[in-house]
Amino acid sequence: MASTDRSSPMSWQRTGLSRSIDQGFVWLTGAFAIGVGVVLLAIALRVGSDAMPAIQKFGLGFLVTSRWSVNDEVFGALTQIYGTIVTSLIALLIAVPIGIGVALFLSEDYLPPRIQQPIVFLIELLAAIPSVVYGLWGIFVLIPILRPIGIWLNANFGWFPPFSVAPAGPGIYAAGIILSIMILPIIAAISRDALVAVPSELRQAAYGLGATRWETIFQVILPAAFSGIVGGIMLALGRAMGETMAVTMVIGNTDTIRSASILSQGSTVASLLANQFAEASGLQVASLMYAALILFGLTLVVNVLAELIVRRFSLKL
Amino acid sequence: MVFSLNATRLGISAPVLALALGLASCAPQTTTTPGASPAAPGASPAATSAGGAVSISGAGATAPNPLYQRWFQEYNKLNPNVQISYDSVGSGAGVKRFTDQTVDFGASDATLKEEDRAKLPAERGKAIQVPSTGLFVVFAYNLDGVDNLKLSRETFCGIVDGSIKTWNDAKIAKDNAGVALPGDAITFVHRSDGSGTTDIFTKHIVKACPNWKAGDGKTVEWPTGTGAKGNEGVSAQIQQTKGAIGYTEFSYAKQTNLKMATLQNKAGEFITPTPEAAAKALEGTTVPEDFGLKVPDPEGKDAYPIVSLTWVLMYENPKDPAKAKAFSDFMRWALKDGKPFAVELGYIPLPDELATKVSATLDTIKVAANK
Numbered sequence: 001m002a003s004t005d006r007s008s009p010m011s012w013q014r015t016g017l018s019r020s021i022d023q024g025f026v027w028l029t030g031a032f033a034i035g036v037g038v039v040l041l042a043i044a045l046r047v048g049s050d051a052m053p054a055i056q057k058f059g060l061g062f063l064v065t066s067r068w069s070v071n072d073e074v075f076g077a078l079t080q081i082y083g084t085i086v087t088s089l090i091a092l093l094i095a096v097p098i099g100i101g102v103a104l105f106l107s108e109d110y111l112p113p114r115i116q117q118p119i120v121f122l123i124e125l126l127a128a129i130p131s132v133v134y135g136l137w138g139i140f141v142l143i144p145i146l147r148p149i150g151i152w153l154n155a156n157f158g159w160f161p162p163f164s165v166a167p168a169g170p171g172i173y174a175a176g177i178i179l180s181i182m183i184l185p186i187i188a189a190i191s192r193d194a195l196v197a198v199p200s201e202l203r204q205a206a207y208g209l210g211a212t213r214w215e216t217i218f219q220v221i222l223p224a225a226f227s228g229i230v231g232g233i234m235l236a237l238g239r240a241m242g243e244t245m246a247v248t249m250v251i252g253n254t255d256t257i258r259s260a261s262i263l264s265q266g267s268t269v270a271s272l273l274a275n276q277f278a279e280a281s282g283l284q285v286a287s288l289m290y291a292a293l294i295l296f297g298l299t300l301v302v303n304v305l306a307e308l309i310v311r312r313f314s315l316k317l
Numbered sequence: 318m319v320f321s322l323n324a325t326r327l328g329i330s331a332p333v334l335a336l337a338l339g340l341a342s343c344a345p346q347t348t349t350t351p352g353a354s355p356a357a358p359g360a361s362p363a364a365t366s367a368g369g370a371v372s373i374s375g376a377g378a379t380a381p382n383p384l385y386q387r388w389f390q391e392y393n394k395l396n397p398n399v400q401i402s403y404d405s406v407g408s409g410a411g412v413k414r415f416t417d418q419t420v421d422f423g424a425s426d427a428t429l430k431e432e433d434r435a436k437l438p439a440e441r442g443k444a445i446q447v448p449s450t451g452l453f454v455v456f457a458y459n460l461d462g463v464d465n466l467k468l469s470r471e472t473f474c475g476i477v478d479g480s481i482k483t484w485n486d487a488k489i490a491k492d493n494a495g496v497a498l499p500g501d502a503i504t505f506v507h508r509s510d511g512s513g514t515t516d517i518f519t520k521h522i523v524k525a526c527p528n529w530k531a532g533d534g535k536t537v538e539w540p541t542g543t544g545a546k547g548n549e550g551v552s553a554q555i556q557q558t559k560g561a562i563g564y565t566e567f568s569y570a571k572q573t574n575l576k577m578a579t580l581q582n583k584a585g586e587f588i589t590p591t592p593e594a595a596a597k598a599l600e601g602t603t604v605p606e607d608f609g610l611k612v613p614d615p616e617g618k619d620a621y622p623i624v625s626l627t628w629v630l631m632y633e634n635p636k637d638p639a640k641a642k643a644f645s646d647f648m649r650w651a652l653k654d655g656k657p658f659a660v661e662l663g664y665i666p667l668p669d670e671l672a673t674k675v676s677a678t679l680d681t682i683k684v685a686a687n688k
Contacts, residue, residue, distance in 0.1 A: 070511075071532040139553055168504040168543055169558040253509030253544025265543050271509075275546060279409040279511025279535050 044296055051289035062290055068255040068272075070280075075287035077294060079257050083172060083266035084298065087247065088240040090176025090262065091183055096233055098180075099187030103229075104217065106188075107195035120192065127185035135249030138178045143169050143250060146177065150263045165261035170252035172266040178246050183236035190235065194228025195221060227310040234306040238299055244270040269295045371643045376404035377411020377424030379548070380452055380513050380566050381627045385424070387658050388651050395650075399643050408513045409535070415444070415630045421640050423630035424449070426513025427535075428609035442633025445682060447675045448608050448626040449651065451665030453595035454518045455623070457575035458562040459555050460484060460499065466578040467492045467587050473580065474526035476505055476562060479541030484560060492581075499560070506554045506563030509544030511535040517625040518564045524614035525583075525622070564623075567595070568663035582622040583614050590621055596665045598624035604671060608678075624665070634683050642684035649676055 054062065058075060065076030105111075106120055150167035157163045167173065198221050206216040222229075252265025253275060269291050277288055382405035389401040406414070408425040415423025416436040434444050456473060458466060463484075468476070472488045475481035481488060485498045508515045512535055519533035531537040545554040548569040555561045555575055562578070567590055570577055579589045588594050598615035612624050629648065635641035652675060656666040667675065 067538070069538050070536040071534050071538075139557055144557065166502065168502070169554065169561070170543055170545075248509070248546050249550065253546070254542075255538060267544075275510040275544070276536060278407045281409060284536075 044293075047289050047293050047296065051286055051293050053283060054286035054290040057283065058287070058290070062287070063294065066255075066257050070276075070284055073283045075283070075290075077269065077272070077287075077291045079255055080267050080269045080272045080291060081294060081298075082257060083175075083251065084241055084268040084270070084295070086172055086262065086266070087175045087179055087251070087268055088237055090173065091179035091240045092233065092237060094177065094180035095184045095187055095236065099184050099232075099236075100191050100222075100229060102184075102188040103191035103195055104222075107192050108217070120189075123185050123188050125185075126181070127189070131182065131243060131246040132249075134178055134182055135246040138174060138246060138250040139170075142178065143174050146174055154261075154263060161260045162262045165259045165264040167263040168252070168265065170250050170265060171263050172251060173262045175247045175251040175266070175268070176262070178250055179240045179243055182243060182246065183240050186236040186239060187229075187232050190232025191225070191229045194225035194232070197228065198224045223313075226313060230306055230310050234303060237302055241268075241295065241298060241302070242270055244274045247271050248274045269298075370398045370400070371640050372400040372402070373421045373640050373644050373647075374402045374404075375411075375422040375424060375629075376406050376414045376420045377630070378408045378426045378513055378627055379405040380426055381424065381450055381664065383568055384450055384659055384662050384664050387662060388647075388655050391655070391658060392647050392650060399647065401644070401647065407511065409511065412630070418632075418636065421635075421637070422644055424628065425630060426625065426627050427516055428607065428611075428628060429630065437632070440634060441636070442683070445631040445633055445678060446607055446609070446628050447631070447648070447678055448610070448667060448671065449629045449648070450659050450667065451595065451599055451624060451626050452517075453567050453590065453592075453598075453621055453624045453665065454514055454521075454564050455567050455570050455590045456562055456578040456580065457552065457555050457565050457570040457573075458578055459559055459576070460501070460562075461559065463493070463496055463498065464576060466496075466576070467581075468578045469581040469587075470525045473578075474522070474528065476503055477522055477541075478526065478528055478530075479505070480528075501560035504558050504561040505539075505542030506545055506551050506558075506561050507539050507542050508546070508548075508551060508564075510546050513627070514548065514564065514566055518623060520611070520613040520625075521623045566663075567592070571663045580622055582618075582620055583616055584618045584620075586618055588619065588621045592660055592663060592665050594619060594621040595624050596668065597621065599626075599665065599668055599671070604674065608675070626667075631679075631682060633681065638684045641682055645679045645682055645684065648679055652676065 054075065058065075062076055063081065064078055066078035066082075067074050067076050068079065069075070102123065106116055106123075111119070147167050147169055150163075150171075150173060153163045154166040202220055202224055203216060206220045211220070247268055248271040251267060251271055253267050253271060254265045255267060255272075257266070258264050272291060273288055276284065280288055382403065385403050385405075389403065392401070393399060403424070404420075408427055411420075411423045412425050412427075412429065412433050414420045416433055418438075418441065429444055429446055437444050456466075456468060460466065469488070469492045472481065472486075472492055475486070475488060481503065483500055483502055485500045490496075490498055515537065516533065516535045519531070519537050522529050523533045531540065542563075543554060545551045545563075548565050551563045551565045552569055552573040552575060555563050555565075556573065565575075567577075577590050579587045581587050597617045598612050598620040599610070600617060600620075602610055602612060602615075604610045608626070608628065610626055615622060615624060631641065631644065652667055652672040659666045
């Protein structure tokens with residue numbers, strides 16, 4: 001059967017043109033893939049070389065000092081690094097449980113597909129809202145709602161360091177919550193895809209062994225989809241760390257860490273760049289580049305950690 | 318047989334796909350070439366038929382942007398041949414584009430530094446820096462039941478450096494006898510982006526406040542408060558927060574209907590922020606040759622204290638003399654007939670004496686030299 005097919009001139013004797021088109025297509029896609037890597041390296045190199053004056057002057061001290069003085073040309077990005085990490089952590093803390101919950105609900109058969117599909121679509125639409133709209137919504141809707149809650153938290157739990165300062169409106173907490181809403185659709189959509197992709201044999205086997213639905217979800221489906229879910233969370237974390245506009249509008253933009261409270265104002269690396277780049281000159285530009293390089297580094301560390309987590313914990317299939 | 322059919326389809330589909338991709342990538346080229354060829358001959362006569370039409374581009378300071386846009390629009394109504402476009406990219410970027418010669422004129426809230434002047438190539442001659450209008454910075458605030466807040470120098474210094482923390486502080490109460498002040502916390506709102514407005518504001522604070530340590534400039538280390546991006550960011554923040562006070566351009570505060578504080582000037586008088594009071598700050602001053610007039614702390618008894626000029630930058634030996642001539646004509650118009658628009662939008666028209674000097678300087682631009 002197979003040999004007769006191969007001998008058929010119609011199907012298997014390809015012309016030289018068709019071969020070279022195939023080959024060309026492979027090269028083209030290869031070039032695209034390599035191109036992305038080259039662009040990333042080129043950006044990193046350029047940012048690194050522009051940051052050199054600041055790296056030479058401040059060294060690693062840049063990472064642990066928090067003074068950002070344009071007048072005295074003394075720069076340290078601790079405030080911004082701290083702000084970036086804390087806002088991203090708040091965002092993950094809120095968005096990961098909700099996002100995975102949403103993904104579970106929408107991947108199981110709780111709803112008829114006619115209702116389920118539109119909900120999936122709406123959640124994905126959340127990712128399409130421009131960040132400046134999130135920022136405006138943060139200033140005009142979210143902060144007026146959150147501020148009284150923050151004042152209440154400060155009045156009643158002021159002894160707890162994260163609530164030790166009464167909020168003035170914008171602050172790290174507001175940035176974290178805005179970010180959590182922004183990254184929620186990423187986590188929900190990618191986690192749902194991962195959960196849907198779990199082979200139905202696994203589920204049937206679990207049921208066949210007498211597992212309840214709880215056990216099936218938490219001991220079979222979730223572990224099987226683990227690497228996809230972690231991938232989604234890391235993509236979301238990347239977005240949270242790099243988000244600029246919305247954060248700049250709601251974080252309060254201070255250049256020093258005034259207290260350990262999440263209710264006080266702060267700043268992130270991305271918001272610092274957005275604020276100061278346009279009017280910067282000299283060593284200030286180099287320092288901003290250095291800060292950008294650190295953001296690069298943070299993202300790299302996060303991705304490596306994610307890879308390690310996936311390798312360590314993912315279910316071997 | 319079914320299998321062989323499938324194989325045939327597979328064998329064909331890959332090249333077809335590649336071909337389709339190839340066609341798709343060719344498509345824009347094939348469509349643009351015939352599309353462009355009729356358009357190109359169509360475009361060039363249109364450009365020439367407009368005759369003396371000039372299109373001038375500039376970039377720089379954001380603070381005077383509303384006024385500039387209005388001026389360009391009004392001037393274009395009178396002279397349809399002259400199209401002026403302006404990018405409000407910020408003073409620093411404006412100066413950079415001016416020295417890089419990527420614009421026909423620049424604009425800046427700060428005067429040119431020597432190093433910037435040195436960057437301009439000799440063939441362009443020296444940089445001509447003339448003021449276009451004056452602007453002033455106000456304290457806008459959001460406080461229920463207090464419509465005419467008065468702030469002495471000592472008080473606003475305390476608010477800015479964070480030593481006065483609540484609205485019922487004894488110093489504020491002393492300035493505003495008889496006014497019921499709430500016990501709300503003060504939220505000071507400042508600019509978070511590098512800004513000419515911050516530069517003007519901090520230059521006054523340096524003079525007025527003996528305890529101020531952060532110096533002056535477009536970005537300073539604020540000891541207190543919340544940062545917001547842009548004049549509009551500051552206005553929004555003040556509007557949204559009870560007990561907030563911040564500095565912003567008068568024109569923006571006026572647009573957003575924010576309440577503005579009456580400030581004490583150097584002579585000890587309390588002055589309500591109005592364009593007339595701000596214009597008094599420019600009176601009786603001697604203007605240096607480069608028009609780099611600074612009034613960080615005006616002496617006049619009736620002068621509003623936080624006032625500055627904003628400048629337009631031009632080349633002595635312009636690349637395109639026709640454009641430079643058109644722009645000089647516009648500047649003369651703006652300084653004379655453009656005054657009502659400045660007043661309307663909340664800027665300070667230049668005093669006549671200063672406008673005459675600017676006009677004389679515009680004459681030194683070699684508008685016909687290269688022809």
